[in-house]
Amino acid sequence: MSTVKNLTVSKFGGTSVADYEAMLRCANIIKSDSANKVVVVSASSGVTNYLVRLSQPQISQDEQLDIVNKIKAIQFNITQHLSKELELNERVEQLLAELTQHAKEQSLNHSLRIADAILSYGEQLSSIIFAEVLQTIGVNGKAFDVRQIMRTNSLFGKAVVDLDALKTNTTQVLLPELENNVIVTQGFIGQNEAGQTTTLGRGGSDYSAALLAEALNANDLAIWTDVVGIFTTDPRITDQARAIKEISFGEAAEMATFGAKILHPATLIPAMRQNIPVFVGSSKAPEQGGTRIQKVVDSAPTYRSIALRREQTLVTVKSPEMLHASGFLAKVFTILAKHELSVDLITTSEISIALTFDNPAGSTQAVITKAVVEDLEQLCEVKVEHGLSLVAVIGNNIHTTSGIGNVIFDAVEGVNIRMICQGASAHNLCFLVPENDANKVVETLHHRLFPLS
Ligand code: ADP
Numbered sequence: 171m172s173t174v175k176n177l178t179v180s181k182f183g184g185t186s187v188a189d190y191e192a193m194l195r196c197a198n199i200i201k202s203d204s205a206n207k208v209v210v211v212s213a214s215s216g217v218t219n220y221l222v223r224l225s226q227p228q229i230s231q232d233e234q235l236d237i238v239n240k241i242k243a244i245q246f247n248i249t250q251h252l253s254k255e256l257e258l259n260e261r262v263e264q265l266l267a268e269l270t271q272h273a274k275e276q277s278l279n280h281s282l283r284i285a286d287a288i289l290s291y292g293e294q295l296s297s298i299i300f301a302e303v304l305q306t307i308g309v310n311g312k313a314f315d316v317r318q319i320m321r322t323n324s325l326f327g328k329a330v331v332d333l334d335a336l337k338t339n340t341t342q343v344l345l346p347e348l349e350n351n352v353i354v355t356q357g358f359i360g361q362n363e364a365g366q367t368t369t370l371g372r373g374g375s376d377y378s379a380a381l382l383a384e385a386l387n388a389n390d391l392a393i394w395t396d397v398v399g400i401f402t403t404d405p406r407i408t409d410q411a412r413a414i415k416e417i418s419f420g421e422a423a424e425m426a427t428f429g430a431k432i433l434h435p436a437t438l439i440p441a442m443r444q445n446i447p448v449f450v451g452s453s454k455a456p457e458q459g460g461t462r463i464q465k466v467v468d469s470a471p472t473y474r475s476i477a478l479r480r481e482q483t484l485v486t487v488k489s490p491e492m493l494h495a496s497g498f499l500a501k502v503f504t505i506l507a508k509h510e511l512s513v514d515l516i517t518t519s520e521i522s523i524a525l526t527f528d529n530p531a532g533s534t535q536a537v538i539t540k541a542v543v544e545d546l547e548q549l550c551e552v553k554v555e556h557g558l559s560l561v562a563v564i565g566n567n568i569h570t571t572s573g574i575g576n577v578i579f580d581a582v583e584g585v586n587i588r589m590i591c592q593g594a595s596a597h598n599l600c601f602l603v604p605e606n607d608a609n610k611v612v613e614t615l616h617h618r619l620f621p622l623s
């Protein structure tokens with residue numbers, strides 16, 4: 171495959187493209203290094219949440235109009251600073267007219283397919299506008315519809331990308347574009363075989379950027395967001411959190427998987443496959459540097475960070491049949507696979523299994539539907555619990571270092587720990603706590619594991 175020498179794929183999240191000043195800062199980051207030839211953008215901050223609302227059943231016409239107008243205001247607020255304002259506004263209006271059509275269709279006959287079509291407009295809008303912002307500072311920005319190359323299956327809302335098709339399409343369609351342009355494309359969206367728009371799941375733009383970096387054989391992937399890198403825990407939970415300079419792929423992947431919102435859970439998979447170093451930094455303060463995620467790092471501390479994932483669903487299935495029997499787990503997993511559900515944590519006892527599922531905020535679909543419960547009930551007793559959060563302590567050699575459990579559980583004394591998982595990975599120990607206790611648990615643990623010296 172022909173490759174571009176010295177290529178960085180740069181992704182800008184919602185807050186980085188929220189308004190004109192933010193977009194201009196990002197455009198200057200792109201301009202500062204000629205390796206920045208591929209830009210992946212999210213929807214402007216807040217737009218995807220509006221689109222999720224628009225994609226729901228039974229939205230009144232008034233509310234539809236109100237949402238479309240709010241999105242228009244966000245985008246026009248940016249275009250008013252650009253010399254091609256009128257031309258761009260016309261394009262924005264066209265896209266919003268299409269969006270309104272989808273919204274009407276959705277209110278008559280709701281489907282996940284139309285929901286994905288609706289959700290895609292945030293990224294479509296921000297990409298055409300950002301390309302123009304690049305133009306105003308003398309960079310040859312060109313919007314590129316990622317759906318030409320990001321082929322997926324038809325699992326609307328969490329579509330799976332066809333990696334072979336992506337690679338072939340990238341070589342044939344995207345690569346030639348890089349000769350004379352800086353390409354601005356959409357994160358989060360793709361297209362199925364039938365030409366219908368799909369989405370990769372909330373926060374999926376990070377993953378799109380990583381997939382493109384892999385398909386392009388890029389040298390680097392830069393994730394520009396609103397914090398100066400990956401922190402020891404979410405800085406919104408405690409102001410004692412601090413940025414990590416360097417972290418291994420393995421540790422960062424666990425952090426993302428266990429809820430550090432800074433990266434979509436799948437982001438590091440393509441980067442690890444192709445050994446592409448990932449940088450995470452703030453588009454507001456690029457001079458402050460950020461975190462480098464790579465294969466080999468200088469240090470491997472026992473405690474690296476604490477991740478928190480909210481809105482977990484715990485399903486307990488119970489059947490006397492499980493006692494001394496084989497095949498029960500297989501039956502449960504066959505049902506889950508039929509519903510395309512992926513399990514996060516598992517613990518088992520003699521006659522029951524507890525399983526957790528991620529139920530991310532702002533998705534277009536519930537995870538454990540009535541149909542799933544009914545299918546499981548054919549087999550066993552089923553109990554579904556909500557209102558839980560998953561706390562994960564991430565580090566190194568967690569499974570072989572003695573005394574870790576004491577330190578952790580001592581710190582969270584008095585809190586009802588609903589489930590504990592440890593042992594499968596060298597990099598984490600995690601447990602479920604009631605949602606209301608989660609912040610306090612993370613704060614206390616952080617204080618204990620990362621004391622300010
Ligand atoms: P973007 O829109 O750029 O994709 P996100 O909101 O998805 O940004 O992710 C950035 C946010 O992730 C930060 O503002 C921060 O609150 C949160 N976050 C959670 N865990 C961490 C962590 N360990 N380090 C840094 N940020 C984190």
Ligand code: ASP
Pocket residue numbers: 183184212213218219292357358371372373374375376
């Ligand atoms: N705009 C999408 C979302 O808000 C994707 C992303 O930002 O990564 O989930």
Ligand code: MG
Pocket residue numbers: 183373376431432433434
């Ligand atoms: Mg994100």
